[in-house]
Amino acid sequence: MDEQAVVVEKLVKIYGRSSIGVDNLSFTVNSREIYALVGPNGSGKTTTLRIISTLLKPTSGSVYVYGVNVVREPLRVRSMINYLPEEAGAYRDLTGLDFMKFMLSLRFSGRELDKAVEEAATIADLGNYLRKPVRTYSKGMKRILAVSTVLASKPKLLILDEPTTGLDVERSLYVRDMIRKYNNQYGITVLLSSHNMLEVEYLSHRVGVLYKGKLIAEGTPEELKKSAGAVNLEEVFMKLKKEGGVVK
Amino acid sequence: MTIVQLVKREVKAFIKNPGFIIGLILMISVYGILGNITGMAVESATKEFTEANIGLVLEEDTRLVKELVKLLNTTTGGRIRVYGSLDEAISEAEVGVVIPAGFTENATSLNKSVVLRGGVRVTTFSLTGAQARTSLLVVVSSTIERLLPLAISATYNVSLQPQKPVLMSSNILFYDKKISQEEFLSITAFISYTPLLVSLILGINATYAAQLVAVEKVEKAFEMLLAQPIRRRNIVLAKILGASIASILFGAVYLIGMLMFIGGGLNITTTVGTEQVSPITMIIGFLGPEMLGVIVSSLVIGLIFSGAIGVIIGSMVSDERIAGVLVTPVMFIFIGVGFLTMITGLSPNPASAVLAGLTIASLPYIYAISLFSGETFLIIYSIIVAAGVCSLLIYIASTIFNKDIVVLGLRIPWGRKARERM
Numbered sequence: 001m002d003e004q005a006v007v008v009e010k011l012v013k014i015y016g017r018s019s020i021g022v023d024n025l026s027f028t029v030n031s032r033e034i035y036a037l038v039g040p041n042g043s044g045k046t047t048t049l050r051i052i053s054t055l056l057k058p059t060s061g062s063v064y065v066y067g068v069n070v071v072r073e074p075l076r077v078r079s080m081i082n083y084l085p086e087e088a089g090a091y092r093d094l095t096g097l098d099f100m101k102f103m104l105s106l107r108f109s110g111r112e113l114d115k116a117v118e119e120a121a122t123i124a125d126l127g128n129y130l131r132k133p134v135r136t137y138s139k140g141m142k143r144i145l146a147v148s149t150v151l152a153s154k155p156k157l158l159i160l161d162e163p164t165t166g167l168d169v170e171r172s173l174y175v176r177d178m179i180r181k182y183n184n185q186y187g188i189t190v191l192l193s194s195h196n197m198l199e200v201e202y203l204s205h206r207v208g209v210l211y212k213g214k215l216i217a218e219g220t221p222e223e224l225k226k227s228a229g230a231v232n233l234e235e236v237f238m239k240l241k242k243e244g245g246v247v248k
Numbered sequence: 249m250t251i252v253q254l255v256k257r258e259v260k261a262f263i264k265n266p267g268f269i270i271g272l273i274l275m276i277s278v279y280g281i282l283g284n285i286t287g288m289a290v291e292s293a294t295k296e297f298t299e300a301n302i303g304l305v306l307e308e309d310t311r312l313v314k315e316l317v318k319l320l321n322t323t324t325g326g327r328i329r330v331y332g333s334l335d336e337a338i339s340e341a342e343v344g345v346v347i348p349a350g351f352t353e354n355a356t357s358l359n360k361s362v363v364l365r366g367g368v369r370v371t372t373f374s375l376t377g378a379q380a381r382t383s384l385l386v387v388v389s390s391t392i393e394r395l396l397p398l399a400i401s402a403t404y405n406v407s408l409q410p411q412k413p414v415l416m417s418s419n420i421l422f423y424d425k426k427i428s429q430e431e432f433l434s435i436t437a438f439i440s441y442t443p444l445l446v447s448l449i450l451g452i453n454a455t456y457a458a459q460l461v462a463v464e465k466v467e468k469a470f471e472m473l474l475a476q477p478i479r480r481r482n483i484v485l486a487k488i489l490g491a492s493i494a495s496i497l498f499g500a501v502y503l504i505g506m507l508m509f510i511g512g513g514l515n516i517t518t519t520v521g522t523e524q525v526s527p528i529t530m531i532i533g534f535l536g537p538e539m540l541g542v543i544v545s546s547l548v549i550g551l552i553f554s555g556a557i558g559v560i561i562g563s564m565v566s567d568e569r570i571a572g573v574l575v576t577p578v579m580f581i582f583i584g585v586g587f588l589t590m591i592t593g594l595s596p597n598p599a600s601a602v603l604a605g606l607t608i609a610s611l612p613y614i615y616a617i618s619l620f621s622g623e624t625f626l627i628i629y630s631i632i633v634a635a636g637v638c639s640l641l642i643y644i645a646s647t648i649f650n651k652d653i654v655v656l657g658l659r660i661p662w663g664r665k666a667r668e669r670m
Contacts (some may be wrong), residue, residue: 015656050655053471053475054474054475055471055474055475055653055655056656057651058651074650075478076476078475078477078478079477081475082475082476083471083472083475084472085258085471085472085475087468087469088468088471088472089468089469090467090468090469091464091467091469092467099469103472103473103476106476106477106478107475107477110404121515131426146472150472159475190526193623196313206526
């Protein structure tokens with residue numbers, strides 16, 4: 001049996017008094033796997049990723065990252081993960097290179113830090129722009145800066161919320177390739193969320209479909225397509241939504 | 249017409265902002281309380297002014313002097329007491345005036361001037377309290393000036409009423425230390441204005457700290473930072489220190505500007521004995537160099553205090569606009585506390601020490617009171633309370649950084665949503 005990178009058990013998150021973010025959600029992500037959470041806006045993808053990243057506390061249920069409880073030992077969990085939030089930006093007053101140095105200095109020091117910064121700069125491939133302030137960057141450049149920084153940190157578990165949002169086609173393809181490369185080459189487990197079904201199909205080993213905070217389907221892209229009689233994941237998703245969800 | 253729409257949108261943005269409403273409520277409440285406290289202090293100073301006894305020392309016992317004392321006693325509503333020496337008069341009645349030997353001759357000779365000696369005892373740094381005491385001397389001398397022609401008419405049965413100015417040379421017994429009026433004014437002004445200046449820097453610091461967190465959220469780097477393997481408490485401390493360093497720079501430049509203004513622009517000097525010295529030299533000489541250490545320490549403690557408040561505000565808001573709206577009243581509250589200390593002063597008691605500890609800005613004031621009253625426990629109380637409050641605020645800020653609110657922002661269920669829920 002594969003080692004489990006993430007175990008989510010009966011997770012519930014309620015905002016305020018009654019707004020349900022996640023409703024009795026359970027799923028697991030295996031080590032070295034790329035697992036994608038898909039679903040419409042407000043289905044609970046970001047909430048789930050934030051809870052796993054120790055940014056939010058669950059209302060009930062439990063979440064483990066490599067066997068470590070995210071509520072009880074958040075610092076230990078954070079040392080194993082890195083998180084790319086949706087629309088993540090960077091400090092406007094820093095240069096791209098300084099931003100990489102700062103973020104990576106929270107994990108590495110000395111030669112390891114230099115190596116990680118060099119690696120992030122290579123992934124970002126922003127040329128001279130890396131020495132310019134982030135405030136001069138386009139949205140796509142800021143995104144690639146953040147993606148390259150989290151990739152270069154090589155965590156055991158990489159949590160990516162909409163990793164290619166705001167990127168043009170060329171850069172999106174590049175980022176997908178980098179995610180795949182880091183998963184293959186360094187055995188990094190990836191848990192991502194996306195609205196882009198092409199991206200999910202291209203990247204993911206398994207997919208979980210969320211709808212109104214519940215997991216309504218789960219499987220490999222092929223399994224999901226087969227069970228729904230669909231040609232692609234977009235069709236799968238639309239059929240599932242129409243039927244109000246099927247048993248996974 | 250488009251300008252109307254634009255203005256409407258801007259006004260709505262403020263009015264619909266919960267932070268703005270909270271800020272308004274906070275300011276009205278706090279300034280209302282400050283106003284009441286100031287009112288009570290002014291009332292007490294006025295009472296003291298109108299009810300205090302006036303000690304007279306009679307160095308000659310002529311008919312004119314007797315008549316003058318009689319008139320003076322009637323005019324002041326029986327508040328005149330006669331003592332053997334000025335020191336006794338000041339210590340017993342708190343305000344003393346000497347009718348010197350030769351007074352009658354001077355008062356009845358056209359070519360001579362009437363000069364009285366006076367003294368007042370002050371045991372407060374409060375501008376209102378101190379002014380109430382010192383103005384009693386002025387009132388006494390002007391009353392004597394007014395009554396002197398009447399006394400002369402009554403004593404010598406003459407209809408001529410010579411107008412003769414009465415001058416007063418006064419000393420102040422300030423916490424059992426004799427000082428001149430100039431020295432007294434410089435010291436009370438320094439001690440009273442220091443809390444105001446400190447509170448101004450603290451208010452600015454709270455703004456800086458709140459902006460540091462709020463801007464980070466707007467830049468969308470905040471969540472990435474929170475997911476790094478570092479303790480949230482360290483993020484909080486870094487933000488407090490970062491804001492403090494910026495405020496110290498601001499404060500230093502401000503102080504240099506003020507010194508340039510006082511030293512270069514006005515070139516003020518004060519007379520101490522026979523020497524002309526700068527007010528700063530005189531104040532340091534009087535209060536001791538430790539006073540500067542206390543001011544610096546107050547600033548350091550205050551920067552931690554206000555930085556933590558700023559971080560708490562910044563962590564609960566979603567952007568710098570709301571942070572600015574919320575932190576502005578906090579800044580005004582700091583300044584209000586400074587004004588309060590300046591106007592009303594603090595009494596040498598444990599309650600004042602606790603209040604100074606809670607507000608930090610008044611620590612130099614409490615130190616000065618401790619120093620002069622000999623009640624050293626006051627400054628110790630204040631420092632203990634200040635350290636406790638700072639630790640508590642850092643704890644609260646760190647706790648908030650570990651809660652959902654730091655990511656989601658403060659959600660107040662009011663307006664339509666709240667009504668829908670009901």
